[in-house]
Amino acid sequence: MTDTRPAQPAPAGRFITIEGIDGAGKSSHVDAIAQRWTARGLVVVRTREPGGTALAETLRGLVLEQAMDPLTEALLVFAARRDHTEQVIRPALARGAVVLCDRYTDATFAYQGGGRGFDLAVLAQLEQWVQQGLQPDLTLWFDLPSELAAQRRGAARAPDRFEREQLAFFDAVRAGYARRAAADPQRVRRLDASGTPEQVAQGWQAVLASLGW
Numbered sequence: 001m002t003d004t005r006p007a008q009p010a011p012a013g014r015f016i017t018i019e020g021i022d023g024a025g026k027s028s029h030v031d032a033i034a035q036r037w038t039a040r041g042l043v044v045v046r047t048r049e050p051g052g053t054a055l056a057e058t059l060r061g062l063v064l065e066q067a068m069d070p071l072t073e074a075l076l077v078f079a080a081r082r083d084h085t086e087q088v089i090r091p092a093l094a095r096g097a098v099v100l101c102d103r104y105t106d107a108t109f110a111y112q113g114g115g116r117g118f119d120l121a122v123l124a125q126l127e128q129w130v131q132q133g134l135q136p137d138l139t140l141w142f143d144l145p146s147e148l149a150a151q152r153r154g155a156a157r158a159p160d161r162f163e164r165e166q167l168a169f170f171d172a173v174r175a176g177y178a179r180r181a182a183a184d185p186q187r188v189r190r191l192d193a194s195g196t197p198e199q200v201a202q203g204w205q206a207v208l209a210s211l212g213w
C-alpha cells in the first residue's frame, strides 16, 4: 500500500543514534559523546529506545521481559517508537537540539529482522508509517564479535529476554546491522568496538571530526 500522507517538515536540529549488539559498549561512551556538544553550549536531549516517554517505557518493560511472538514484538517496538518520535524527538529537533538516542530503527532491522528473522519488507513499511521519512542524521554503530560482547556483559546484571539469547542470535543481529550499514554507509558509520575504551573513543571522535561536528 502506498503511503500518500505528506512528509513531515525537515527538522532543524541534529539526530544521532548509537547502535550495537548488547554489551558492545555504547553506554560507556554516551556521556562523552554528549559532552562534545554541551561543551559548545548546544542542548543535548539524551534518550533511548525502546523508551523515552512514559508510554514507551511501559512498552519497553513488556518487550524486554514478556514472552511474545515476533510480530507482536515488532509492533510493540514500533508503537513505542511512534510515541517517542512524536512526543520527544520531533519537538526537540524542531527546537534545534541535538538528539542523542541509544538505539532507533536500525535496532529493529537488526534484532527483529536479523535476530528473529522477521520480514524486512514489513519492517520497512512500518518504518515509513511510523517515522514519515524521519531518519537519523548519523548512526554510530559499535561493532564487535558476539563472543566478546557476551564476555563483556558477563554476569554483571540480570539478563533480559534478548541478553539471554545464544551467540547465533547475536551473530544474526550483527549481520542485520551490517546490512543497514551497507545500505546507507553515509549515515551508518561502523566503529571497531573491540579495542580499549580509548581506542573506541578515538574512532567516534574521528567520525565526528570528519563531519565537522
Ligand SMILES: Nc1ncnc2c1ncn2[C@@H]1O[C@H](COP(=O)(O)OP(=O)(O)OP(=O)(O)O)[C@@H](O)[C@H]1O
Residues within 6 Å of the ligand: 020, 021, 022, 023, 024, 025, 026, 027, 028, 029, 152, 153, 156, 193, 194, 195, 196, 197, 198, 200
Ligand atoms: N572497550 C571496552 N573494553 C572492555 N570492556 C568494555 C569496553 N567498553 C565497555 N566495556 C564494558 O563492557 C560492559 C558493557 O558495556 P556497556 O554497558 O557500555 O555496553 P552497551 O552496548 O551499552 O550494552 P547494552 O546495550 O546491553 O546496554 C560494561 O561492563 C563495560 O564496562
Ligand SMILES: Cc1cn([C@H]2C[C@H](O)[C@@H](COP(=O)(O)O)O2)c(=O)[nH]c1=O
Residues within 6 Å of the ligand: 022, 048, 049, 050, 064, 077, 102, 103, 104, 105, 107, 108, 109, 111, 112, 162, 163
Ligand atoms: C530499539 C530496539 C531495541 N531492541 C532490543 C535491543 C536490546 O536488547 C534491548 C534494549 O536494551 P538496552 O540495554 O537499552 O540496549 O531492546 C529491539 O529488539 N528492537 C528495537 O527496535
